Amino acid sequence: MRLVFGLVLVAGLGLAGFAVYMAQNYIGAYQSALEQERAKSVQSVPTVQIYVAERAIGYGEPITEEDVRLAHWTKSTLPEVYFDEENPLLVPGDAPRIAVRAIDKNEAIAGTKVSEPGGDAGLTSRLDRGQRAFAIKVDVASGVSGFLRPGDRVDIYWTGRIPGNDPNLPQGDVTKLIQTGVQLIAIDQEANADGSDVNIAQTVTVAASPQVVASLAQAQSTGRLSLSLMAANDDTVAEAIEVDQRSLLGITKKEQKAEAKALEVCTIRTRRGAEVLEIPIPCTN
Known part of the structure; x- marks a missing residue:
């Protein structure tokens, strides 16, 4: 019985190892075929490297080297005017371009969305x-x-x-x-x-x-x-x-000096025996 049990165990381990081997071969073949198909799809869609936005660029913002990068772009979806290594977006020594429209991140930098070097985007860029x-x-x-x-x-x-x-x-x-x-x-x-x-x-x-x-x-x-x-x-x-x-x-304002009016003093006379007294009182009209 022990001999039979040992033979069955060895046979089971052999089958399990063979199954693992076959599964690895199948998965490897599948991955290889998948990579080949991906390579064929890339080769079938021609691309070129153009400048795209590294970040979202708002209207009126100047565009710097940190704001753009080169990326592969399909030829069939290229903008009418685009920028690449032969037609660079930024030229050393030139004034920066200004975004005349909002540009999203990873969007191709189209010629219709940027100004000429040293241009502006209207009043907001002049403030x-x-x-x-x-x-x-x-x-x-x-x-x-x-x-x-x-x-x-x-x-x-x-x-x-x-x-x-x-x-x-x-x-x-x-x-x-x-x-x-x-x-x-x-x-x-x-x-x-x-x-x-x-x-x-x-x-x-x-x-x-x-x-x-x-x-x-x-x-x-x-x-x-x-x-x-x-x-x-x-x-x-x-x-x-x-x-x-x-x-x-040339007319100067004349200052009118008010003439000081003499203070009027009104009195009444009162006799006290042989003496006559003058007593000041308020004047009335």
């Missing part, structure tokens, strides 16, 4: 940190006859009437310099400074801090704003300027 855009209404007189261009700097004057009857305040209309060296970033709806045509603008857009924007909004709602164009290389700061009608015409 520094902490600045806001504010529109000012102008006409042919207050807008320097249409000679303003984006990028120019101007002084802003306010003309209006100060309410109240305080004799210490200026009387009539007053013109005052309220801001100096304010930069223009757009004329009407045009932010391009390359145009040579002279057009009479209806609005100009300036870049300023929130505090200056509040001052300009208050000034525009209470009076008229006029712009004075500064020279391109002018780095002076205008002093405080305020002109009213009297100073414009």
Whole structure:
């Protein structure tokens, strides 16, 4: 019986080992066939290396080398304009490109979604940190006859009437310099400074801090704003300027001196025996 049991055990172990061997061969053949099929599928879909976004890039952001990478992209789905090693997205020494549309992570960098080197994406890319855009209404007189261009700097004057009857305040209309060296970033709806045509603008857009924007909004709602164009290389700061009608015409205010009136003293006379007394009393009309 022991001999029979031993033979059965040996036969069982042999069958088990053979089954494991066959399973390993089958799994190995399957993996090999799968890798071959994958290789065939890669070979059947031609790809090229192009620049894709390494992160999500928002509208108006400059694109740096850390924001992009080269990746394989199928030729059949290439954008009409793309960037690769032969047509690089960023060239050393050139100004960075700006995203004119939002770009998702791992998305191909298409030519329609980025500006030319040194370009911009509109007003938002022209505002520094902490600045806001504010529109000012102008006409042919207050807008320097249409000679303003984006990028120019101007002084802003306010003309209006100060309410109240305080004799210490200026009387009539007053013109005052309220801001100096304010930069223009757009004329009407045009932010391009390359145009040579002279057009009479209806609005100009300036870049300023929130505090200056509040001052300009208050000034525009209470009076008229006029712009004075500064020279391109002018780095002076205008002093405080305020002109009213009297100073414009050279009229000085005469001070009226009140004449001191002599104090009237009224008296009544009272006789006390042989003595006559004069007693002061309040005067009546």
